[in-house]
Amino acid sequence: MTWEEARAAAGPRSVAILPVGAIEAHGPHLPLETDVIIAQAMARAGAERLAARGVSATVLPALPFTTARFAQNFAGTLSLRPATATAIVVDLAAGLGRHGFALLAIANAHLDPGHLASLEAAAGDIRRELGLPVAFPNLTLKPWATRLGEEFRSGACHAGQFETSIVLAERPELVRESIRATLPPNPASLSRAIRNGKQSFEDAGGDQAYFGYPSQATAAEGRATIEALGAILDEAIQAELGAMADQAR
Numbered sequence: 001m002t003w004e005e006a007r008a009a010a011g012p013r014s015v016a017i018l019p020v021g022a023i024e025a026h027g028p029h030l031p032l033e034t035d036v037i038i039a040q041a042m043a044r045a046g047a048e049r050l051a052a053r054g055v056s057a058t059v060l061p062a063l064p065f066t067t068a069r070f071a072q073n074f075a076g077t078l079s080l081r082p083a084t085a086t087a088i089v090v091d092l093a094a095g096l097g098r099h100g101f102a103l104l105a106i107a108n109a110h111l112d113p114g115h116l117a118s119l120e121a122a123a124g125d126i127r128r129e130l131g132l133p134v135a136f137p138n139l140t141l142k143p144w145a146t147r148l149g150e151e152f153r154s155g156a157c158h159a160g161q162f163e164t165s166i167v168l169a170e171r172p173e174l175v176r177e178s179i180r181a182t183l184p185p186n187p188a189s190l191s192r193a194i195r196n197g198k199q200s201f202e203d204a205g206g207d208q209a210y211f212g213y214p215s216q217a218t219a220a221e222g223r224a225t226i227e228a229l230g231a232i233l234d235e236a237i238q239a240e241l242g243a244m245a246d247q248a249r
């Protein structure tokens with residue numbers, strides 16, 4: 001976009017979608033930017049659903065850096081402090097509000113607890129201090145968590161079947177196929193380990209930075225998952241737009 005195109009995209013009921021990923025270890029078979037690829041796919045799928053109903057949504061360049069403390073001992077992982085991640089998102093929202101966007105939506109599938117807390121804090125600050133509505137479907141919470149397949153619900157879902165399938169659909173050339181095919185399942189539940197106070201992938205039972213079933217991944221499942229993520233984002237945005245319309249009445 002040029003600045004004039006961005007000016008034209010803003011306005012009442014205009015939606016800006018920020019894909020937020022991480023640069024983080026994702027097993028020996030997926031690239032560090034896996035969560036960026038997933039967030040971009042989610043944002044695009046959500047924007048397509050909105051466009052089909054006549055709602056214009058602008059997908060921003062992805063924010064690739066955030067908090068990733070669980071993976072920080074693995075080479076390549078670059079973790080921001082949660083307060084830094086919160087401040088970046090709030091600053092971006094201030095710019096979007098200044099230029100007339102009516103709603104910020106956050107497309108995110110990176111589930112590090114410090115990261116999710118930083119986004120929840122950012123959403124709160126943006127609503128309170130900037131008066132800008134925010135749609136942020138936190139995938140670890142109801143109702144969204146139940147819609148993303150069995151591996152996701154089990155919590156063994158980092159660089160496993162769920163995420164590997166999406167990268168196979170979006171950027172197959174980045175998947176190290178010969179390695180993926182040989183990876184044994186790791187059914188250790190990352191979400192349970194987090195609830196039990198673990199602080200790293202190693203402590204949670206993932207000494208190769210993956211959980212779940214990467215060898216089961218398929219591009220077809222990835223395409224279906226991207227649609228499910230797009231639907232979740234679309235529904236969260238529709239709910240916010242509905243609340244804005246109610247307030248305006």
Ligand SMILES: [Zn+2]
Binds near residue numbers: 111158159
């Ligand atoms: Zn991930």
